[in-house]
Amino acid sequence: MNTEIIPFSSKYRCYLKSLNEAWLKKYFYVEASDVIQLGNPEKEIIEKGGFIYFAKVGMKVVGVSALMLLEDGVYELSKMAVDENYQGQGIGKKLAIVCIEKANEIFARKVILYSNRKLKRAIRLYEHLGFEEVDLVDQHYDRADIKMELDLHSERHKALSFMTTHYWYR
Numbered sequence: 496m497n498t499e500i501i502p503f504s505s506k507y508r509c510y511l512k513s514l515n516e517a518w519l520k521k522y523f524y525v526e527a528s529d530v531i532q533l534g535n536p537e538k539e540i541i542e543k544g545g546f547i548y549f550a551k552v553g554m555k556v557v558g559v560s561a562l563m564l565l566e567d568g569v570y571e572l573s574k575m576a577v578d579e580n581y582q583g584q585g586i587g588k589k590l591a592i593v594c595i596e597k598a599n600e601i602f603a604r605k606v607i608l609y610s611n612r613k614l615k616r617a618i619r620l621y622e623h624l625g626f627e628e629v630d631l632v633d634q635h636y637d638r639a640d641i642k643m644e645l646d647l648h649s650e651r652h653k654a655l656s657f658m659t660t661h662y663w664y665r
Contacts, residue, residue, distance in 0.1 A: 496552055498586055500593050503536070503547035510549060510556040511536050514576035522614065523638040532574065536561075545570070548593050550577070550586045557581040560590035562597055568604035570594075571635075587617070591624055598647060605646050609639035618643075625649075 501507075512533040519525045525533075532539045540547055540561050550558030558581065561574035572594050577586045598606050608626065610617055618641065626643035633642075 496584060498557075498584075498589060499551045500589055501549050501551060503541060503549070505537065507549050507556050508536055511547060511559050511561075511574060514556075514559050514578060515574055517579070518576050519638075523611070526636055526638070528636065532563075540574075546594070546597050547574070548590055550581075550590055552581065552586075558586045558590050560587075560594050562594040562606070565607070568602070570598050570603050570606050572606050572608040588620055588624070591620065595624065595645065595647075603647055605644055605648075607642060607644045609635050610641050610643065611638050612641055 515529065515533055516525055519529060536547055540563055544564035546562045548560050549556050558577040559574060560572065560576075563571045563573050565571050572591060575587060575590055577590075595606060606626075607629075608621060609631075610621070612618065621643050624645065626645045629642050629644045631639065631642040
């Protein structure tokens with residue numbers, strides 16, 4: 496299966512909302528902050544210094560991820576969702592790697608994320624990509640019971656830098 500990762504385009508903005516709402520409603524609920532960000536991604540993510548990527552298989556958008564600026568040099572890997580019919584095919588990994596590579600490209604210090612331990616496959620993916628659990632002191636979402644961080648300047652991250660996507664990302 497050929498997966499293409501593309502940067503944000505307003506013609507695909509509806510997929511950011513629909514894909515995220517699908518998994519949120521399945522496992523949790525859509526929080527007020529989700530409604531705001533998913534409802535106006537240009538203003539709430541892009542204009543604030545963030546990035547959004549879509550995964551396409553053929554002409555179908557099957558996944559999405561965002562890299563949201565939190566503070567100077569610190570970004571959040573967020574709004575990542577893959578259509579249930581396409582899960583388990585490495586699409587989430589590709590989306591996460593694109594976000595990590597973008598963070599490296601713009602000289603970010605670290606990437607953080609908030610998740611929930613019941614999303615076991617997601618947590619394993621994040622660990623595989625080099626994220627480590629840190630104290631959850633600034634909980635962004637009611638559903639979050641774990642915060643993870645990727646220090647982009649650490650030796651561990653440099654050792655994992657073999658994960659390049661340039662051969663499939665354009």
